[in-house]
Amino acid sequence: MRLTPTEIVVANLRGQFPRRLKRYYMSKDEALAVLRAATKKDFGSDAAAWRRWLQRHDASEVEVIRVVQLRDSMRALRDARPDPEKLTAPGHVAVWAGAVGARALKRYVGTGARTRSAAPSEFDTEFGIRWFSEDFQESLHFERHGSLIELLSSPAFEVVARLAEAERIRYGVEKVNAIVLRFHLSLPKAALGTGSKLIYLGSFPFEEEPSARPRRART
Amino acid sequence: MSPRCSPLQVGPLDRRRALDFDVQGDHTYFVAGREGAPAVWVHNANRADALGLFDRAARASGIRDTGALVDKVVFSRTVENSAFDFIGGKRVMTISESVFNKTRAGQLIEVAHEFKHAQQFERFAARFPGTYAEAAEEFFRGSFAARNYARQEVIAETVARSRVKRFLGGLSDAEWARSQKYIRKWLSRIRGR
Numbered sequence: 001m002r003l004t005p006t007e008i009v010v011a012n013l014r015g016q017f018p019r020r021l022k023r024y025y026m027s028k029d030e031a032l033a034v035l036r037a038a039t040k041k042d043f044g045s046d047a048a049a050w051r052r053w054l055q056r057h058d059a060s061e062v063e064v065i066r067v068v069q070l071r072d073s074m075r076a077l078r079d080a081r082p083d084p085e086k087l088t089a090p091g092h093v094a095v096w097a098g099a100v101g102a103r104a105l106k107r108y109v110g111t112g113a114r115t116r117s118a119a120p121s122e123f124d125t126e127f128g129i130r131w132f133s134e135d136f137q138e139s140l141h142f143e144r145h146g147s148l149i150e151l152l153s154s155p156a157f158e159v160v161a162r163l164a165e166a167e168r169i170r171y172g173v174e175k176v177n178a179i180v181l182r183f184h185l186s187l188p189k190a191a192l193g194t195g196s197k198l199i200y201l202g203s204f205p206f207e208e209e210p211s212a213r214p215r216r217a218r219t
Numbered sequence: 220m221s222p223r224c225s226p227l228q229v230g231p232l233d234r235r236r237a238l239d240f241d242v243q244g245d246h247t248y249f250v251a252g253r254e255g256a257p258a259v260w261v262h263n264a265n266r267a268d269a270l271g272l273f274d275r276a277a278r279a280s281g282i283r284d285t286g287a288l289v290d291k292v293v294f295s296r297t298v299e300n301s302a303f304d305f306i307g308g309k310r311v312m313t314i315s316e317s318v319f320n321k322t323r324a325g326q327l328i329e330v331a332h333e334f335k336h337a338q339q340f341e342r343f344a345a346r347f348p349g350t351y352a353e354a355a356e357e358f359f360r361g362s363f364a365a366r367n368y369a370r371q372e373v374i375a376e377t378v379a380r381s382r383v384k385r386f387l388g389g390l391s392d393a394e395w396a397r398s399q400k401y402i403r404k405w406l407s408r409i410r411g412r
Contacts, residue, residue, distance in 0.1 A: 003300055011300070023361065
C-alpha cells in the first residue's frame with residue numbers, strides 16, 4: 001500500500017478498506033476520532049475537507065501516527081493476558097512488587113465508575129488516550145525515554161501490559177481506564193476524575209535493575 | 220535497454236486454477252499465467268494495460284519469475300489503492316485502476332513498490348522458523364502505525380524508485396520529489412518526529 005498515514009486514516013473515513021485488511025482497517029467513527037485527537041480539528045465525516053487540511057499540515061502526519069500507535073498499544077493492553085511464566089520470573093515480580101503499593105491499587109482499582117471518565121468514548125478501548133497524549137507531554141518519562149509512544153511500543157510494554165492485566169484479574173475489575181506511571185501519582189486524580197478505574201504502575205521494568213527489596217508505595 | 224526477463228506469458232483460460240477465484244460481475248474475466256507466472260484476474264479493465272504494467276514493473280524490478288512472488292494479481296476498478304497482501308493462503312497483488320491516472324514512471328513505481336513488498340515477504344518467510352502461514356501472520360501483524368511497517372514502506376519506496384529510475388534511465392524531479400515526500404513521512408515515524 002503506497003499511502004501515507006493520514007491518507008490511510010482518511011481512506012478509512014470513506015470506508016475504503018474492508019475489515020479483513022486488519023493492518024489498515026478502522027471503523028469510520030474510529031478514523032474520525034483519530035483525526036480529531038491528532039489535529040484538534042473537526043471536519044466531521046467530510047473526507048475531502050480533512051484531506052485538504054492535512055495536505056497543508058505535514059506535521060499532522062506524526063500526530064496521526066502517534067494516536068494510532070496509542071490506540072494499538074491500548075488494544076494490546078486490553079487484549080493482554082497474564083503469562084504465568086513471565087509473571088513468576090524473579091525480575092519482573094520484584095519490580096512489580098516493589099514499585100506498586102497494594103493499598104494504592106485497592107483504593108483506586110476498586111472504585112466504581114460513577115462519574116464520567118476523561119477517556120474519549122469514541123475509541124473502542126477503555127483507556128484515556130487524550131489524557132495520555134496531553135498530560136504526559138511534560139512528564140519526566142518523556143525526558144527519560146524520548147516519548148510515551150516509544151515507551152508503549154517497546155517490548156517492555158508487553159510485560160507491563162501483562163502485569164497490569166494480572167492485577168486487573170486479581171482485583172476483579174472488568175475494565176480499566178488508565179495505567180498510571182509512578183512519577184505522576186498526583187496527576188491522574190485531577191485528570192481522570194474520581195470515578196475512574198486506575199491501575200498504578202511503578203517504574204517500568206527496563207533500564208533499571210529490579211529491586212529485590214519492595215519499595216514503599218507512594219499514595 | 221534490453222529487458223532483464225521475458226514478457227509475461229499469458230495463456231488460455233485455466234479452469235482448474237480459475238476455480239480458486241470468486242468471479243464478480245459480468246465484466247470480470249480471468250487469465251492464467253504459464254511458466255510460473257501468477258494468475259491475473261482482470262476486473263472490467265483494459266487487460267493489455269494491466270498485464271503490460273505488471274510485466275514492465277517486474278522487468279524494472281529485475282524479477283524474472285513473478286510466480287515465485289505472487290500467486291494472484293487482481294486488477295480492479297473498485298479498489299482505490301494498489302497493495303500486496305496474503306489472503307486466503309495466497310499472495311495477492313492488487314493493482315488499482317487509479318494507477319493509470321499517474322505518470323508512466325509513477326505507475327511503474329507503484330507496482331514496483333508492491334513487488335518489493337512481495338520480495339520482503341518472501342525473504343521474511345524464508346527465514347521464519349514456523350510455517351508459511353505463520354510467517355504470513357507474523358509479517359502482516361500489527362497496524363500501519365507500527366515501526367516495522369514504516370520501515371518496510373521506506374525500504375520498498377526507496378528500492379522501487381531506484382529500480383524504476385534505472386529502468387527508465389532517469390526520473391523527473393517532480394516524481395523524485397513525490398517519492399521523497401512519501402519516504403520522509405514514513406521516516407518521521409521511525410525517527411519519532
